[in-house]
Amino acid sequence: MSQQRHGSTSGGSDRANAVPAFPDLPEATIARLPEYLRALHNLGEGGADTISSEGLAAAAGVNSAKLRKDLSHLGSYGTRGVGYDIALLIEQIEYVLGLDQRRAVCLVGVGNLGHALAGYDGFASRGFKIVALFDADPSKVGERIHGLIVRHIDELPQVAVEETIAIGVIATPAGAAQAVADELVAAGVTSILNFAPCVLSVPANVDVRKVDLAIELQILSFHEHRKASLTALPGGRSATGAGNQEAVGS
Amino acid sequence: MSQQRHGSTSGGSDRANAVPAFPDLPEATIARLPEYLRALHNLGEGGADTISSEGLAAAAGVNSAKLRKDLSHLGSYGTRGVGYDIALLIEQIEYVLGLDQRRAVCLVGVGNLGHALAGYDGFASRGFKIVALFDADPSKVGERIHGLIVRHIDELPQVAVEETIAIGVIATPAGAAQAVADELVAAGVTSILNFAPCVLSVPANVDVRKVDLAIELQILSFHEHRKASLTALPGGRSATGAGNQEAVGS
DNA sequence: CGCGATTTGTGCACGCCTTCACAAGCGCCT
DNA sequence: AGGCGCTTGTGAAGGCGTGCACAAATCGCG
Structure with missing residues (x-):
């Protein structure tokens, strides 16, 4: 925790950014932060204090390495050997997303x-x-x-x-x-x-x-169509190929 | 034009689909097809017969090269020097998406x-x-x-x-x-x-x-937050001048 | 019939994102 | 205190998607 790296002070912005508050968060990361946030709230209500990247990743439905990299982008407030402090992480993500102000x-x-x-x-x-x-x-x-x-x-x-x-x-x-x-x-x-x-x-x-x-439905329709056209095939691999949870937003 | 390119060569990645109707459409392409479809319907109602990739791309809010590549993935029914036959393309996309069956x-x-x-x-x-x-x-x-x-x-x-x-x-x-x-x-x-x-x-x-x-709103909130933190920078509002920038689609 | 204008289809390079694999760091137990 | 196990943070590799730039193809016209 200690200091937030957003303070204009924090000497080393890796880039040559003069002022702006945020590191360059990848767009893909930004899109996942709300998901992490929701998972964290659930976990917090469950009484947990800390959570490992593995656990949070499962709760948010993503790969744990991806989650760690995402969180590292915003300064990372985890403790090795322990995990992330749930309350602190919630606070951090809400700040980054600008949710501290309604x-x-x-x-x-x-x-x-x-x-x-x-x-x-x-x-x-x-x-x-x-x-x-x-x-x-x-x-x-x-x-x-x-x-x-x-x-x-x-x-x-x-x-x-x-x-x-x-x-x-x-x-x-x-x-x-x-x-x-x-x-x-x-x-x-x-x-x-x-x-x-x-x-x-x-x-x-x-x-x-x-x-x-309607677009969401049409995308699902495509997968239905494809699956249907595959049922006529030799069983080979049972469809582990596609089953996944795509979140909207591409 | 020509026919479909199923067993497309590409050294072996293409696991021989004996029957199924589709090449491996990139997920990103699939997600855009419905958008093209909607734009095509609009254009068709406008009375047009054919449409260039440039025109369709504009109507769908994407880059024309991307659009051409997307369409080429499903076999491409365009005519060089002319454009795409709207009715035919609608039919093709609807087929691929499996929309021909309600x-x-x-x-x-x-x-x-x-x-x-x-x-x-x-x-x-x-x-x-x-x-x-x-x-x-x-x-x-x-x-x-x-x-x-x-x-x-x-x-x-x-x-x-x-x-x-x-x-x-x-x-x-x-x-x-x-x-x-x-x-x-x-x-x-x-x-x-x-x-x-x-x-x-x-x-x-x-x-x-x-x-x-809520996640969509939170993503927007982040961008609001970021923009707000940048207000100390150059780049005043250029009013509604030649507005045209894309949608955040990621 | 040939030429130029137009537009598609695509090879290629670049950048982003994902994923693996592992060193570094931290707490706990002995 | 020291060692051990666990977890984070990250370098590097690979894959995917995007967009440019251009060759190929087609139409219309003189």
Whole structure:
């Protein structure tokens, strides 16, 4: 533990980085940190104090060497011969992910999916707070969903001033998504989670992540198809080839 | 063009697939095919007949070279100097993904999220059909959602016999997910889409894909955090000028 | 009929990520 | 205190994916 290496002080950033707080975390590592975090919370609730890389890797569903390398990237707070201090590691990962500050999320589109997202516990319990719901449909404006009133999308700029919105979630039909994205960007939002099945065009400083439920099914469909076409084959190796747990996000 | 290149040479890595329809498609390619498919459908509705790799790549949000390489993996049905025949390419991709046969999906857990998923149009419109809804909560059994009656999870084996269920979707709380997965596997399901925030343990021949909404947000949170720590650097906001950067796809 | 414009298909190099294997470090037991 | 076993952290190797750059192929036109 001792000092955090984020402090601008910490003399030796391996790279020639003048200031920025973070080492260059590989994107693949970043995508796994939340998974580790969830596993750590589970383990912590189970009463454990420390956990070995082997154990945590199993809980997170990854290879232990990969896990160790991932954690080493962010400074590594493990103890050889013992393992990782769960509470400390949670704190570290939450800091790196920026979860120590609860981020405000706004959700645009309270249709079928948006409605469900508005009430999804996982948001609140994992560092986020939905602060506003928007829709373009006047018949939906005013509706109360899980304690929040749906406002018209035109109010977005105003709300963005009142609350500092970190992340915008788009749950509209595909046709409306680009326009909504533009409005979010104009309102200062720099991170977007897009559930609409379309490609968004945004400025370079805005991050977009996409979740497309149908695509996930189609990928599974491919594997089904392939497996089906293999059943007609001589049994040879029994399919250990493909069974694995891919997490979305490629 | 020409025909498929199954027994592609490449010194022996290609384990002779006697029959199966596919070369070894890279996993990354498979994950992008649905995206191409969606873009193609859009283009087709726009009235176009053919599309260049450049155009399709733009519509799908990827690099054109990558797109060409992806398509070449499945045999390539493009014409040099012209482009790809949209209808033909749609047919090809749908075949590869196994979408020519509408696959039956069952959904377990009709809570907040499951309720929304049950009514999600994207499933029906993109090759899937939800044939059954299950829940363990007796108070939910019997409820009618978008034309389907919620049945008790214990009926799963029976339903699996009546309908050939290709894919199971888990939208239960994390605590129940593993048990549900076990039951799905026991019922013969070999592909699972898991929305519960937990790692599932399944036999090697079962494919699992995971979608965790909170994780997506946490990844965005990291980028927000990083961007915030960089604000002391050059590179002011360039407004919505010629916005176009890609999506974080990793 | 040939030429130029256009676009596909792909060889190649580069960089990222994964995985192995092992030295270094730490705690515990004797 | 010293040795032993366990676990981390990491160097190195290999694999995979990406993107460039270009040859091959095709169409349209003079």
